Amino acid sequence: QKEVEQNSGPLSVPEGAIASLNCTYSDRGSQSFFWYRQYSGKSPELIMSIYSNGDKEDGRFTAQLNKASQYVSLLIRDSQPSDSATYLCAWLMDSSYKLIFGSGTRLLVRP
Amino acid sequence: EPEVTQTPSHQVTQMGQEVILRCVPISNHLYFYWYRQILGQKVEFLVSFYNNEISEKSEIFDDQFSVERPDGSNFTLKIRSTKLEDSAMYFCASSDLSRGSYGYTFGSGTRLTVV
Numbered sequence: 001q002k003e004v005e006q007n008s009g010p011l012s013v014p015e016g017a018i019a020s021l022n023c024t025y026s027d028r029g030s031q032s033f034f035w036y037r038q039y040s041g042k043s044p045e046l047i048m049s050i051y052s053n054g055d056k057e058d059g060r061f062t063a064q065l066n067k068a069s070q071y072v073s074l075l076i077r078d079s080q081p082s083d084s085a086t087y088l089c090a091w092l093m094d095s096s097y098k099l100i101f102g103s104g105t106r107l108l109v110r111p
Numbered sequence: 112e113p114e115v116t117q118t119p120s121h122q123v124t125q126m127g128q129e130v131i132l133r134c135v136p137i138s139n140h141l142y143f144y145w146y147r148q149i150l151g152q153k154v155e156f157l158v159s160f161y162n163n164e165i166s167e168k169s170e171i172f173d174d175q176f177s178v179e180r181p182d183g184s185n186f187t188l189k190i191r192s193t194k195l196e197d198s199a200m201y202f203c204a205s206s207d208l209s210r211g212s213y214g215y216t217f218g219s220g221t222r223l224t225v226v
Contacts, residue, residue: 034214043202043217044154088154096167097142097208099215101154 004089004102012108019076021105023089026070032092033065035074037085038104044088048074079109113137115218117203123224124193132188132221134203143186144204144215145178147171154202160186193225 003026013019021035032051036044050056050063050072062075072091076083086104093100116135124130136143145157158168158178165178175191186205190197200222204215 038154041200041222043200043220046214046216049214090154096159097206098144098156098159098167099146099154100156103153
């Protein structure tokens, strides 16, 4: 069973701090990884994609991928209360192009 | 910014009734998907659709489910005889899977409540 594991949280950080979200996956062949943000009752919104080992930065967000450790993470710098949401890690099955989602980590940014 | 449009936003139906959930994917996308999310649970894959046919379906997508692309723009999910456990948010998504853009765009979802 191909899985994505995330800590459900909640992860609570003060405004302005760095939030660190982590995800592990079971399929060594996975090539494409994504972070989605989901506000309560809303649809997932793509915030980052990463396909190769290392770091990828986009504004306040940095995604990190380590394929040897089967680990992907998301750092949010200068966290804002509006970042409070559930963050979903997902990987794309290359054979079928379907996304496998983790159960998500709830992030709370305290003002 | 192009978006995926879903209608209705909320549907209440009686158990055993048929429902059709509608989606308009992004116009130049070629791959279409339905996902669902039961309250408090993971986003789960239902079905993918490419080149006017199903490319993959999950165990959830049994005979009571069907998908159709009746014209060049709409993509529908039909549930023939709804059960209480079909109550969930249903998300349509589309992708062009072009290089550097493997992520999907999701629609805003349809909340289906079966009573």
